[in-house]
Amino acid sequence: MDIVGWKFFPLVVGLVSFLLFYMKTVSKLSNAECSLLSHDHYWIISKRIVTPTGVISGAVEIYGGNIVSVVKNYHQQAKSSRGNVIDYGDAVVMPGLIDVHAHLDEPGRTEWEGFLSGTKAAAAGGVTTLIDMPLNSFPSTVSEETLKLKVNAAEEKIYVDVGFWGGLVPENAYNRSALEGLLNAGVLGLKSFMCPSGINDFPMTNASHIKEGLHALAKYKRPLLVHAEKELDAESYSETRDGVSDARSYSTYLSTRPPSWEVAAIRELLEVTKDTRYGGSAEGSHLHIVHLSDARASLDLIKGAKISGDSISVETCPHYLAFSAEEIQNGDTRLKCSPPIRDADNKEKLWDAVMNGHIDMLSSDHSPTTPALKHLEDGDFLRAWGGVSSLQYVLPVTWSYGQKYGVTLNQLASWWCESPAQLAGQGLKGVIKTGNHADIVVWEPETEFELDENHTAHHRHPSISAYMGKRLTGKVLATYVRGNLVFKDGKHAPAACGVPILAK
Numbered sequence: 223m224d225i226v227g228w229k230f231f232p233l234v235v236g237l238v239s240f241l242l243f244y245m246k247t248v249s250k251l252s253n254a255e256c257s258l259l260s261h262d263h264y265w266i267i268s269k270r271i272v273t274p275t276g277v278i279s280g281a282v283e284i285y286g287g288n289i290v291s292v293v294k295n296y297h298q299q300a301k302s303s304r305g306n307v308i309d310y311g312d313a314v315v316m317p318g319l320i321d322v323h324a325h326l327d328e329p330g331r332t333e334w335e336g337f338l339s340g341t342k343a344a345a346a347g348g349v350t351t352l353i354d355m356p357l358n359s360f361p362s363t364v365s366e367e368t369l370k371l372k373v374n375a376a377e378e379k380i381y382v383d384v385g386f387w388g389g390l391v392p393e394n395a396y397n398r399s400a401l402e403g404l405l406n407a408g409v410l411g412l413k414s415f416m417c418p419s420g421i422n423d424f425p426m427t428n429a430s431h432i433k434e435g436l437h438a439l440a441k442y443k444r445p446l447l448v449h450a451e452k453e454l455d456a457e458s459y460s461e462t463r464d465g466v467s468d469a470r471s472y473s474t475y476l477s478t479r480p481p482s483w484e485v486a487a488i489r490e491l492l493e494v495t496k497d498t499r500y501g502g503s504a505e506g507s508h509l510h511i512v513h514l515s516d517a518r519a520s521l522d523l524i525k526g527a528k529i530s531g532d533s534i535s536v537e538t539c540p541h542y543l544a545f546s547a548e549e550i551q552n553g554d555t556r557l558k559c560s561p562p563i564r565d566a567d568n569k570e571k572l573w574d575a576v577m578n579g580h581i582d583m584l585s586s587d588h589s590p591t592t593p594a595l596k597h598l599e600d601g602d603f604l605r606a607w608g609g610v611s612s613l614q615y616v617l618p619v620t621w622s623y624g625q626k627y628g629v630t631l632n633q634l635a636s637w638w639c640e641s642p643a644q645l646a647g648q649g650l651k652g653v654i655k656t657g658n659h660a661d662i663v664v665w666e667p668e669t670e671f672e673l674d675e676n677h678t679a680h681h682r683h684p685s686i687s688a689y690m691g692k693r694l695t696g697k698v699l700a701t702y703v704r705g706n707l708v709f710k711d712g713k714h715a716p717a718a719c720g721v722p723i724l725a726k
Contacts, residue, residue: 256719257706264306272316284660287705318350318661320642323585330360337379343614343680345709348663356389357424364389366407380720390414395431401438408724411444440506450487472550475603481516498533515561517571535582553601556688583641588613618696660705669697
């Protein structure tokens with residue numbers, strides 16, 4: 223270095239030092255906005271911590287957004303030597319919920335829902351990770367370009383971590399480079415419909431499209447999610463819809479989507495899933511059936527495929543476990559969804575399947591819209607948008623309705639945390655253990671509350687939720703996302719600092 227260079231060297235070093243200090247300071251200020259806690263190294267203690275090996279009394283140490291230790295029998299006298307300690311007493315400390323089936327509708331339909339309102343609702347309900355569905359937003363997420371629109375729309379608006387499913391549609395099904403472009407851009411898997419989706423730019427697929435999707439997914443080891451209903455008599459359905467005089471009757475709507483639609487779709491799917499077995503041409507891919515409502519023939523087919531070695535899993539939703547067709551009042555279109563909520567005997571069989579592990583996980587299928595599109599005024603089931611708004615309430619709903627069946631805390635964690643994490647390829651989430659993200663919900667299983675107009679809801683349109691007016695058990699006290707306390711006692715952190723999840 224010449225003499226001129228040496229003369230300016232101290233100046234350069236000083237400038238670099240200043241920039242590093244400035245960046246560190248800004249980072250600290252930013253982190254402070256992300257959390258209702260003032261420190262990033264602390265202990266959470268409770269007499270009920272849900273771990274993979276059972277519920278323990280102990281402590282979880284968190285540093286830099288991760289769990290660095292889990293300690294049993296954390297004694298009172300050890301508190302003073304541990305630094306920052308948050309004592310939750312008898313409250314349950316559980317992995318944050320992972321909802322693999324949510325429609326946040328942004329960009330394009332933020333009047334239905336949006337990243338800000340949807341993730342605030344999630345955080346208030348103990349959900350720390352959402353996987354956003356590729357439709358109901360506009361445009362649908364069916365290409366690398368439309369995924370970028372999603373990710374950009376989520377910037378600085380998400381209070382929880384958000385991943386994205388991509389769409390498998392006829393337009394891209396036979397275009398391997400387009401599908402691989404979407405997968406390389408970071409979607410966690412693909413989603414398709416076997417019946418009309420209700421969204422114009424998300425058309426239905428057939429078995430041939432689905433087979434192409436599974437083969438494209440094989441090398442990525444990511445799942446294909448399928449809405450498994452197949453119209454068997456579209457002409458009859460059209461006549462019922464247009465000519466019926468009792469559109470306010472739930473039984474009218476129920477008759478338009480019989481269980482045979484689910485059976486037909488699943489039977490067709492299982493011809494394709496044979497390829498996912500060990501040594502098959504689509505080995506490495508996985509089929510996941512979303513929101514199963516038929517617990518009879520459809521479930522029997524799925525159980526048989528699992529025994530045969532097909533790579534297949536299935537979810538159902540809290541509304542299928544909480545409600546039955548017989549109790550849905552005329553005109554109460556809040557409960558319209560597809561597939562529909564079926565009879566009480568079917569509900570009991572669904573619970574039996576969930577309790578015995580034949581159904582792998584639960585999801586919200588949070589599918590909101592505007593009150594006008596739900597036809598709340600005229601109660602027209604045949605014209606109302608199909609979808610149950612529930613994201614903020616899934617934890618207390620599952621717990622409240624599950625008490626009759628003896629649901630345990632570890633079962634809740636399996637259905638809502640561990641199994642969804644595996645489906646979405648999120649190995650650092652879903653379980654409270656050393657090395658994982660510090661995604662945690664703290665809640666009181668014994669506390670009851672009324673879900674009425676005095677209860678603060680963060681969904682875009684709280685009035686359309688089917689759970690309004692219910693008395694539930696299980697109050698969320700606090701939600702941590704990557705160590706940030708994002709929700710506590712009804713308040714959110716000042717800034718939305720959730721992380722977009724993109725597959726690599």
